[in-house]
Amino acid sequence: MKKAIVLLSGGLDSAAVLYLAKKEGFSCSCLxxxxxxxxxxxxxxxxxxxxxxxxxxxxxxIPFPREGSSLLxxxxxxxxxxxxxxxxPSTYVPARNIIFLSLALSYAEASGAGTIFIGxxxxxxxxxxxxxxxxxxxxxxxxxxxxxxxxxxRGVKIRAPFLNRGKxxxxxxxxxxGVPFHLSWSCxxxxxxxxxxxxxxxxxxxxxxxxxxxxxxxx
Amino acid sequence: MKKAIVLLSGGLDSAAVLYLAKKEGFSCSCLxxxxxxxxxxxxxxxxxxxxxxxxxxxxxxIPFPREGSSLLxxxxxxxxxxxxxxxxPSTYVPARNIIFLSLALSYAEASGAGTIFIGxxxxxxxxxxxxxxxxxxxxxxxxxxxxxxxxxxRGVKIRAPFLNRGKxxxxxxxxxxGVPFHLSWSCxxxxxxxxxxxxxxxxxxxxxxxxxxxxxxxx
Numbered sequence: 001m002k003k004a005i006v007l008l009s010g011g012l013d014s015a016a017v018l019y020l021a022k023k024e025g026f027s028c029s030c031l032x033x034x035x036x037x038x039x040x041x042x043x044x045x046x047x048x049x050x051x052x053x054x055x056x057x058x059x060x061x062i063p064f065p066r067e068g069s070s071l072l073x074x075x076x077x078x079x080x081x082x083x084x085x086x087x088x089p090s091t092y093v094p095a096r097n098i099i100f101l102s103l104a105l106s107y108a109e110a111s112g113a114g115t116i117f118i119g120x121x122x123x124x125x126x127x128x129x130x131x132x133x134x135x136x137x138x139x140x141x142x143x144x145x146x147x148x149x150x151x152x153x154r155g156v157k158i159r160a161p162f163l164n165r166g167k168x169x170x171x172x173x174x175x176x177x178g179v180p181f182h183l184s185w186s187c188x189x190x191x192x193x194x195x196x197x198x199x200x201x202x203x204x205x206x207x208x209x210x211x212x213x214x215x216x217x218x219x
Numbered sequence: 220m221k222k223a224i225v226l227l228s229g230g231l232d233s234a235a236v237l238y239l240a241k242k243e244g245f246s247c248s249c250l251x252x253x254x255x256x257x258x259x260x261x262x263x264x265x266x267x268x269x270x271x272x273x274x275x276x277x278x279x280x281i282p283f284p285r286e287g288s289s290l291l292x293x294x295x296x297x298x299x300x301x302x303x304x305x306x307x308p309s310t311y312v313p314a315r316n317i318i319f320l321s322l323a324l325s326y327a328e329a330s331g332a333g334t335i336f337i338g339x340x341x342x343x344x345x346x347x348x349x350x351x352x353x354x355x356x357x358x359x360x361x362x363x364x365x366x367x368x369x370x371x372x373r374g375v376k377i378r379a380p381f382l383n384r385g386k387x388x389x390x391x392x393x394x395x396x397g398v399p400f401h402l403s404w405s406c407x408x409x410x411x412x413x414x415x416x417x418x419x420x421x422x423x424x425x426x427x428x429x430x431x432x433x434x435x436x437x438x
Binding site: 041050059061062063065066067068071088092093094095096097098099102103105106108109110111129130132134138139141142145146147148150151152211217 | 281315362
């Protein structure tokens, strides 16, 4: 059975990617990152999503620099809106997806998995540079050049199937795949209920509205 | 004062890079990786080298997959020689330099450092794909494309000044810079004395011999 590493954040997009990979017949191992997020709620959500899909999950604790982002630690406030269109918000985490993909690459090589799935997309998102298509094209080249499997010609393939999709489209795909969106968590803040005000809540609500579906986290 | 992140392994090459960066006037912060090496001796060496240079050092514990390399954990033997010329030995650690550079990039962005120094070189080495010049060229492009600082035009520069140099040449440069080679550690095995048999000991001995200098670790 073909093996894949799936990056799971606890959010909607990576949950949908996991179910897509499973539907394509991959045996999936999930990597979940504990990188100093403001809350552990999304890690718990990611664990539950992996369990619901019947997949192994490993939580990797990674020491990111706390001063790099308003998402790391609780010293800084999470902003509610961006200052201007095109700005990269303070929730940007320096080199986050490079680090996540690099570790996924290491685990893929070590376990003989030929594919890495990531739920990144470049529409209805916060303008992070490491969510853009060109970033994934270069990372794929790096993986081919900088690893044993790449040099030997059986390199690890990076797949970001939602890269050019919007949130509503991902939600519709997820629903058709039976993704347990009630287990997912998008809010930048922790707590029992989503804050409904941060940018991540904004894009989630917009996505469900455009998809014409009720968010199961809305009571 | 211009700031740099220096990757420090405890070995000769990164020690020489640190002293080179200092000579160029950089204020250096060192990153040392505890990634499941067979022994902690090289981490201790790296700490001492940073201290001798009067630089801050941070040890980052990174959960690499243990099954990926004979250098990780003690289940597998470290090979004494390579099977064939051009082979990548079992001491290869999947995606090691990609992960190290990615974390360095994150710390560089978070702390406002404009340069990362790494001691990689592609001569007198073990054939690791992530020590080759083309790998660093692609990583530089990735850093420019996938980070906020890169997108905003003040990207982090990756410098591997010894990339096309051999061990003997690095040793000669190090001696002229006053690098405390007696604090460095190259042997893949731990213990009180270098084994003198592993590939890393082989290249170190060859380098000192060619440089016409006595290795201070030789009694």
